[in-house]
Amino acid sequence: MAGLLFKGAPARAWRGLILGFLSLGLASCAGGILDPLGPVGQGNAIILIDATLIMLAIVIPTILLAFWVAWRYNAANPKAEYLPYWAYSGRVEAVVWSIPVLTIMFIGGLIWIGSYKLDPFRPLPSKSPPLEVQVVSLDWKWLFIYPQQGIATVNQVVVPAGTPVRFSITSASVFNAFFVPRLGSMIYAMPGMISQVNLQADSAEEIWGISAQFSGDGFSDMQFQVRSVPAADFETWAAGIRGSGPRLDEAAYAGLLQQTHRVSPATFGAIDPELFQAVATQKIAPGPGPEPEGPGHAGREVSTGGKD
Amino acid sequence: MFGKLSLSAIPLSEPIPLITSFVVILIALGVLILITVKGWWPYLWHDWITSVDHKRIGVMYCLLGVLMLIRGFADAIMMRTQQAIAIDAPGYLPPEHYNQIFTAHGTIMILFGAMPLVLGFMNFLVPLQLGVRDVAFPTFNSVGFWLTASGALLVNVSLFVGEFARTGWLPYPPLSETTYTPGVGVDYYLWAVQISGVGTLITGINIVTTVLKMRCRGMSYLRMPVFCWTALASCLLIVAVFPVLTATLAMLTLDRYLGFHYFTNTAGGNPMMFVNLVWAWGHPEVYILVLPAFGIFSEVFSTFSGKPLFGYRSMVAATLFICIVSLMVWLHHFFTMGAGAAVNTFFGISSSIIAVGTGVKIYNWIFTMYGGRVRFETPMLWSMGFLFTFTIGGLTGVLLAVPPADFMTHNSMFLVAHFHNVIIGGVVFAVFAGLEFWFPKAFGFRLHEGWGKAAFWCAFIGFWVTFAPLYVLGLLGMTRRLQHINIPEWAPWLYVSVAGVGILILGVIAQVVQLVVSIRDREKLRDVTGDPWDGRSLEWATPSPAPFFNFAVMPNVEGEEAYWGIKLRAVETQQLAEEPKYEPIEMPVHSPVGIFTAFFTSVFGFAMIWYIWWLAGVALVAAFAEFVVFAWRDVHEYEVPAEEVARVDRARRAAREALLDRLSRQGALP
Ligand code: HEM
Numbered sequence: 001m002a003g004l005l006f007k008g009a010p011a012r013a014w015r016g017l018i019l020g021f022l023s024l025g026l027a028s029c030a031g032g033i034l035d036p037l038g039p040v041g042q043g044n045a046i047i048l049i050d051a052t053l054i055m056l057a058i059v060i061p062t063i064l065l066a067f068w069v070a071w072r073y074n075a076a077n078p079k080a081e082y083l084p085y086w087a088y089s090g091r092v093e094a095v096v097w098s099i100p101v102l103t104i105m106f107i108g109g110l111i112w113i114g115s116y117k118l119d120p121f122r123p124l125p126s127k128s129p130p131l132e133v134q135v136v137s138l139d140w141k142w143l144f145i146y147p148q149q150g151i152a153t154v155n156q157v158v159v160p161a162g163t164p165v166r167f168s169i170t171s172a173s174v175f176n177a178f179f180v181p182r183l184g185s186m187i188y189a190m191p192g193m194i195s196q197v198n199l200q201a202d203s204a205e206e207i208w209g210i211s212a213q214f215s216g217d218g219f220s221d222m223q224f225q226v227r228s229v230p231a232a233d234f235e236t237w238a239a240g241i242r243g244s245g246p247r248l249d250e251a252a253y254a255g256l257l258q259q260t261h262r263v264s265p266a267t268f269g270a271i272d273p274e275l276f277q278a279v280a281t282q283k284i285a286p287g288p289g290p291e292p293e294g295p296g297h298a299g300r301e302v303s304t305g306g307k308d
Numbered sequence: 309m310f311g312k313l314s315l316s317a318i319p320l321s322e323p324i325p326l327i328t329s330f331v332v333i334l335i336a337l338g339v340l341i342l343i344t345v346k347g348w349w350p351y352l353w354h355d356w357i358t359s360v361d362h363k364r365i366g367v368m369y370c371l372l373g374v375l376m377l378i379r380g381f382a383d384a385i386m387m388r389t390q391q392a393i394a395i396d397a398p399g400y401l402p403p404e405h406y407n408q409i410f411t412a413h414g415t416i417m418i419l420f421g422a423m424p425l426v427l428g429f430m431n432f433l434v435p436l437q438l439g440v441r442d443v444a445f446p447t448f449n450s451v452g453f454w455l456t457a458s459g460a461l462l463v464n465v466s467l468f469v470g471e472f473a474r475t476g477w478l479p480y481p482p483l484s485e486t487t488y489t490p491g492v493g494v495d496y497y498l499w500a501v502q503i504s505g506v507g508t509l510i511t512g513i514n515i516v517t518t519v520l521k522m523r524c525r526g527m528s529y530l531r532m533p534v535f536c537w538t539a540l541a542s543c544l545l546i547v548a549v550f551p552v553l554t555a556t557l558a559m560l561t562l563d564r565y566l567g568f569h570y571f572t573n574t575a576g577g578n579p580m581m582f583v584n585l586v587w588a589w590g591h592p593e594v595y596i597l598v599l600p601a602f603g604i605f606s607e608v609f610s611t612f613s614g615k616p617l618f619g620y621r622s623m624v625a626a627t628l629f630i631c632i633v634s635l636m637v638w639l640h641h642f643f644t645m646g647a648g649a650a651v652n653t654f655f656g657i658s659s660s661i662i663a664v665g666t667g668v669k670i671y672n673w674i675f676t677m678y679g680g681r682v683r684f685e686t687p688m689l690w691s692m693g694f695l696f697t698f699t700i701g702g703l704t705g706v707l708l709a710v711p712p713a714d715f716m717t718h719n720s721m722f723l724v725a726h727f728h729n730v731i732i733g734g735v736v737f738a739v740f741a742g743l744e745f746w747f748p749k750a751f752g753f754r755l756h757e758g759w760g761k762a763a764f765w766c767a768f769i770g771f772w773v774t775f776a777p778l779y780v781l782g783l784l785g786m787t788r789r790l791q792h793i794n795i796p797e798w799a800p801w802l803y804v805s806v807a808g809v810g811i812l813i814l815g816v817i818a819q820v821v822q823l824v825v826s827i828r829d830r831e832k833l834r835d836v837t838g839d840p841w842d843g844r845s846l847e848w849a850t851p852s853p854a855p856f857f858n859f860a861v862m863p864n865v866e867g868e869e870a871y872w873g874i875k876l877r878a879v880e881t882q883q884l885a886e887e888p889k890y891e892p893i894e895m896p897v898h899s900p901v902g903i904f905t906a907f908f909t910s911v912f913g914f915a916m917i918w919y920i921w922w923l924a925g926v927a928l929v930a931a932f933a934e935f936v937v938f939a940w941r942d943v944h945e946y947e948v949p950a951e952e953v954a955r956v957d958r959a960r961r962a963a964r965e966a967l968l969d970r971l972s973r974q975g976a977l978p
Pocket residue numbers: 594595597598640641642659660662663666701702703704705706707708709710714717718719723726727730731734735
C-alpha cells in the first residue's frame with residue numbers, strides 16, 4: 001500500500017535510500033499515516049516523503065562526510081596531513097552556506113505549495129456535493145451531528161466512500177484535536193470556535209480516529225470508530241437510524257456534557273438543528289468539569305469545588 | 309489558618325508517591341545527618357551556600373540540574389513501562405497519576421534540569437573565558453541560583469503534599485482553569501515556574517551585562533570564544549522572552565485566583581491566546597537551551613582537533629541568525645488550529661530557515677576536524693554522537709515545520725521523538741561533553757576515561773533504541789500522553805522502547821560509577837598543569853581548580869584563541885612571560901541574601917498554593933526585606949593581599965614551567 005506513494009519517477013530512484021526509522025515505519029505502516037485511505041492523507045503523506053527525501057539527499061552525505069573526516073584525521077593516522085592553522089576558506093564557506101540555503105529553498109517551495117493545496121479549509125474537488133458533519137468534542141467522547149440527515153452519533157462516524165465530507169468542529173469543554181490518521185489532516189477542536197477540515201475516504205473500510213490533543217483524565221479513550229461505506233449503504237444506514245432512538249435536544253445534550261469515560265457508540269434518531277451553533281457560540285454553557293470533591297478523590301484532588 | 313491545607317493532602321492511600329516520598333525524605337535526612345556529624349556545615353555555608361563566586365554558583369547550578377535530570381528520568385521510566393504494560397489494560401498508573409508524571413517530567417526536564425545545567429555552564433565559563441574575575445552582579449547571581457532552586461523545591465514538594473499539575477508541561481487553558489482542574493497541581497506549577505523564571509531572568513541579565521561590559525583588555529567581540537557568543541545570544545533570548553512567560557502565567561494565575569477571564573472558556577476569555585503567548589516564549593526557549601550547547605561543542609571540536617574553529621565569523625553570524633529567527637517561528641507549534649494557508653506558509657518557511665544556521669554550524673564543525681589531529685577522548689565521543697543525532701533531529705524538525713506533514717504528526721509520538729532527538733542529542737550530550745571537559749577546571753582532577761566512554765555508548769545506543777520506535781509509532785498514528793493503549797499493533801514498538809530505557813539506565817549507572825571511581829582515584833587523575841586537554845581559551849590559563857579570583861593579573865589578549873597565543877609564544881621563546889608585579893585584589897564579600905530570599909519565596913509560593921494568605925504576606929515582606937537589608941550593607945568587598953595572590957600565582961607558574969618543558973621536548977606544538 002505504501003508502495004503506491006513511490007510511483008513518482010524521481011522518488012523511485014531514491015527508494016533505496018530510505019533507511020533507518022523510515023524504512024522500519026514503512027515495513028509496518030499498515031494503518032498509519034503512510035497508508036492513506038483518501039486524497040488528503042495521500043497528499044500529506046507524499047509531501048512528508050518528498051520532504052524527507054530532499055533532506056536525506058543532503059543529510060546522508062553530510063553524516064558520511066562527518067565520519068569520514070573524523071576517521072581520516074584521527075590523531076593515530078600519521079598519513080593525514082596536519083593543517084593546524086587552516087580555519088578559513090572563502091570557497092568552503094560559500095559552499096557551506098549555499099547547501100543548506102538551497103535545500104531549504106526546495107523545502108520552502110514544498111511548504112508554500114503544500115500549505116495552499118492541503119489547507120484543511122479548502123473544499124475537495126468532487127462531482128458530488130460534500131456531506132456535512134458537525135463534530136463536538138466533549139469530556140471524554142465525540143459527538144457527530146449530521147444536519148442533512150437529521151441524526152447524530154456518539155464515538156462513531158459513518159461516511160460514504162468517494163464523497164467529500166466537510167467536518168465543522170468545536171469543543172464543549174477543553175481543547176481536543178480531531179484526527180483520523182488514515183484520512184489525513186487533523187485540526188483542533190476549540191471551545192467557542194468552529195474549525196473545519198475536508199476529508200474523503202476513497203474506499204469502504206473500518207478505521208479509527210483519535211483525539212490528538214491531551215484533554216484530561218479520560219483522554220486515552222477518546223477514540224472513535226470511523227466507517228466508510230459505499231454511498232448507497234450510507235443512505236440506508238442513516239435512514240435506519242432516523243426516527244429510532246432518542247432525540248438530541250438540549251436535555252439529552254446536558255447528559256453528554258457530564259464527564260464520562262469509555263463511552264460506547266450510540267445514536268440519536270432526531271436532532272435539534274440549532275444545537276451545534278448553540279454549542280459553538282456557547283449559548284449552551286460549556287461542560288462543567290469534574291464533580292466537586294467526591295469521596296472518590298481520596299484527598300489528592302484537593303479542591304474548592306467547581307469554583308470558576 | 310492553613311488555607312486549603314489539611315492532612316488529606318498527603319497521599320497516604322497511594323503507595324507510589326508515598327514510598328517515593330519516604331525514600332527521598334530518608335535520603336535527605338541521611339545527607340543532613342552526615343553533614344552535621346562530619347561538621348561540614350561551616351564549610352558548606354561559607355564556601356558554597358553563601359558564595360558569590362561564579363564558579364561555585366555554576367557548579368551548584370549543574371548539581372541541581374543533574375539531580376533533576378535523575379528525578380525526570382525516574383518519571384520517564386514510569387511512563388515507558390506504563391505504556392508498555394497498559395495495552396488493552398489499565399496498567400499500574402491510573403490517569404490522575406500518570407498525567408501528573410508526564411507533566412512533571414516535561415516541566416522538570418526543561419526548566420529544572422536542562423536550564424540549570426545550561427545556566428551553570430554559562431556562569432562557570434563566561435568570566436573565565438573573558439578573562440575577568442566575576443560576573444557583573446555577583447550577589448544578584450547567587451539570588452538567581454537560589455530562586456531557581458526554590459522553584460525546583462516546590463515542584464518536588466508537590467510529590468508529598470497535594471499533587472502536581474495534570475495538564476502537560478505547558479498548561480493549556482481551559483483545561484488548566486479551575487473549572488476543569490480545581491486541585492492545587494496547576495498552582496504548584498505556576499508558582500514554581502514563576503519563581504524560577506525570575507531566577508533565570510536574573511542570570512540572563514547578568515551574563516548579557518558581563519559579556520557586553522566586562523571583557524579583559526584586548527578581548528574584542530570578535531576575539532571572544534564561540535561559547536561566549538552563544539551564551540550572549542542565549543541570554544539575549546532569555547531577556548527577551550522570559551518576561552513573556554511571566555506575564556502569560558501571571559494572567560493564568562489571575563484567572564485561577566481572582567476569577568479573571570483572560571483564558572477562560574466563558575465571559576470573553578480566549579484560551580487560544582495562551583497557546584499563542586506561551587509558544588512565543590516556548591520556541592525561543594528551546595534555542596536558549598541549544599545555543600550554549602552549540603558553544604560547548606564548538607570548544608570541544610576545536611580543542612580535540614588541535615585546530616582553531618573553522619569559520620569563526622560564520623559561526624558567530626549563524627548564532628546571531630538563529631537567535632533572531634527563533635523569535636519568528638512560534639506558530640509552528642499550533643499549525644493545527646487552522647490558521648489559513650498564508651499564515652502557515654510564512655511560519656513554515658521561517659521555521660525551516662533556522663535549519664540553515666544549524667546546517668552551517670554542522671559543516672563548520674566537520675571542517676574543524678578536517679586537517680586536524682582528532683583525539684577521541686570522551687568529550688569528543690559525545691560530540692560525534694551529537695553530530696549524528698542532532699542532524700537527524702533537525703531533519704525531523706524541518707518535517708514538522710512543513711504544515712501538511714505536521715497535520716499528520718502534530719502531538720504524535722513522532723513529535724515526541726523529534727524533540728528528544730534534539731534535546732537529548734543536542735543539549736544533554738553537550739552537557740555531558742562539557743562536564744567531562746571542564747570537570748578538572750572545577751575540581752582539579754579528571755573524570756575516569758573508561759567509565760566515561762561506557763556511559764557515552766550506553767546513552768547513545770540507548771537513546772536510539774528508545775526513540776527510533778517512537779518515530780514509527782508516530783507514523784502509525786499514535787498520539788502522545790496516552791495513559792493506556794487501545795491499538796495492539798503499537799505494542800511491539802513500545803516494547804523496543806522500554807528495552808532502550810534499560811540501556812539508558814546502564815548509562816546512568818556508568819555515569820555514577822564514573823564519578824565515584826574518579827573521586828576515589830583523584831590523586832591519579834589530578835590535573836597538575838591546569839591545561840589537561842591542550843586547550844585554547846583563557847580558562848586553561850588558570851590552575852585547576854581555578855582560584856577564586858580566577859586571574860592573578862588581568863590578561864591582555866592579543867588575538868583569537870587567547871590562551872593558545874600565550875602558549876605558542878612561551879614555546880617559541882622557551883620561557884613564560886615575565887613575572888608580573890602582584891597587586892592586592894578586591895573581591896565581593898559572600899552574602900546569605902540569596903539563600904534567605906529563596907527561603908522566603910519558597911514559603912511564599914507554598915502559602916499561595918495552599919491559600920494561606922497571612923503566611924504569603926509575611927513571607928513576601930520578608931523576602932523583600934532581604935533586599936533592603938542588603939542595600940544597606942556597609943562592606944561590599946574585601947582585599948586579597950598581594951602576597952596571597954603572588955603565592956597562588958607562583959605555584960601556577962611553576963606548574964606551567966614544567967608543562968612548557970614537556971611541550972618543548974615533545975615538540976608537539978606547531
Ligand atoms: C532544525 C530546526 C528545528 C525545527 C525546524 C523544529 C521544528 C519543530 C516543530 C514544527 C515543532 C512542533 C511540532 C508540533 O507540535 O506539531 C517542534 C516541536 C518541538 N521542538 Fe523542534 N525544531 C527544530 C529544532 C529544535 C531544537 C534545537 C529543539 C531543542 C533544543 C527543539 C525542541 C522542540 C520541542 C521541545 C518541541 C515540542 C514541544 C511540545 O509540544 O511540548 N526543536 N519543533
